Amino acid sequence: MKARQKRLIFVLLGVVAVIGASFLINKAMQGNFYKLYTPQEVLAGEVPTGQTIRIGGLVKEGSLKRSDTELEARFVVLDKHKNEVTIVTNKILPDLFKEGKSQIARGILKADGIFYAEEVLAKHDANYMPEEMKDIVTEQHTPVKDGVK
Amino acid sequence: MSVSWFKYAAPMNFYPLAGKLIPLFWILAIALIGFGLYWGFFQTPDVLSDQKQYYRIIFVHVAASWMGMWLYAMMVFWGLVGLVFNTRLSFMMAQATSVTGALMAFIALASGAVWGKVSWGTWWDWDPRLTMSLILMFLYIGYIALHSAIDNSRRADKASAVLSLVGLAIVPVIYYSVNCPNPNECGSLHQESSFKGVESNILLAMLVTALGFWMYSFATILMRVRNIILERDMNTKWVSKL
Numbered sequence: 001m002k003a004r005q006k007r008l009i010f011v012l013l014g015v016v017a018v019i020g021a022s023f024l025i026n027k028a029m030q031g032n033f034y035k036l037y038t039p040q041e042v043l044a045g046e047v048p049t050g051q052t053i054r055i056g057g058l059v060k061e062g063s064l065k066r067s068d069t070e071l072e073a074r075f076v077v078l079d080k081h082k083n084e085v086t087i088v089t090n091k092i093l094p095d096l097f098k099e100g101k102s103q104i105a106r107g108i109l110k111a112d113g114i115f116y117a118e119e120v121l122a123k124h125d126a127n128y129m130p131e132e133m134k135d136i137v138t139e140q141h142t143p144v145k146d147g148v149k
Numbered sequence: 150m151s152v153s154w155f156k157y158a159a160p161m162n163f164y165p166l167a168g169k170l171i172p173l174f175w176i177l178a179i180a181l182i183g184f185g186l187y188w189g190f191f192q193t194p195d196v197l198s199d200q201k202q203y204y205r206i207i208f209v210h211v212a213a214s215w216m217g218m219w220l221y222a223m224m225v226f227w228g229l230v231g232l233v234f235n236t237r238l239s240f241m242m243a244q245a246t247s248v249t250g251a252l253m254a255f256i257a258l259a260s261g262a263v264w265g266k267v268s269w270g271t272w273w274d275w276d277p278r279l280t281m282s283l284i285l286m287f288l289y290i291g292y293i294a295l296h297s298a299i300d301n302s303r304r305a306d307k308a309s310a311v312l313s314l315v316g317l318a319i320v321p322v323i324y325y326s327v328n329c330p331n332p333n334e335c336g337s338l339h340q341e342s343s344f345k346g347v348e349s350n351i352l353l354a355m356l357v358t359a360l361g362f363w364m365y366s367f368a369t370i371l372m373r374v375r376n377i378i379l380e381r382d383m384n385t386k387w388v389s390k391l
Binding site for chain 1: 194197198199200203204207232234235269270274277311315319320325336338340341342343346347348351
């Protein structure tokens, strides 16, 4: 076997090993990259109180209330089983933060069952459409998932 | 037939060819990026269903992110060709690609940070895709650092080609890193990448700009590879004749 062919085999083995590694990393990342708690887990008491964690979920329609005098905002997040957790924050809410949209809050769950967030992040979807066109597209492509709406 | 192809594998013959191609790629780059950004800034809707004008950073962000990934694959490809066939020019191409790739990875992260601050509410988050993109930039920097740390250029070429191959595992991970079964239950901020919900003018501007970024990358890579050729062949007859 020529030296060049040997090198080719080594390189191909290397490529196969890298593809394997990539596949395994992908598998591992399908789960949570790091823990995001859902309102269900909060209500079930699986969430540690007094330490910084993150809670995700949809902002309940009509639940956002802002204080008249302070920056404080208060809203309710829902998961797909309609479990509710109240979140209070005194930080500026991002532009994309809206009722009916997904959010991630980082903060501390106090013993009174209210989540005090020091950071609220908004998530956005992959739609880049003006409002009137979006309705057409989403109707065609994405069936309404049960529980979410 | 095959002879004429391998002719340009010799740095001596590739040098003038690259010199002729560079202006062509520059013209295409300027025309495509110019058109893409014009279309993106002036012919697309001002307000989307959820985002406002600031979404327009997408044209730079997506193009740079794609280039960051593609150039990495290209760099690995040239490195592997060099390892198998021992061709000097392929290693030089890999070395030239690394700098443009690192720049693209940086632009992707920086533009993403600005966009993220306005829309999500944070410059940075340990989201899977963001984290992996950061690692990609470190891989480029690692490649450049390793290459310049070894004085013997042949050894530097081989060592950094092997290093770049190992890092290739990250590229598909970036691509698939937003496959979360239920977006409401996973911590990733970055939304899925999909064309199906993108308005057609936005899509056009995005694709044309990305193509322009390709042309820009080719132009700078060829310019850099010409310098590398001159540097490495400094003591040869054909260079001293230039």
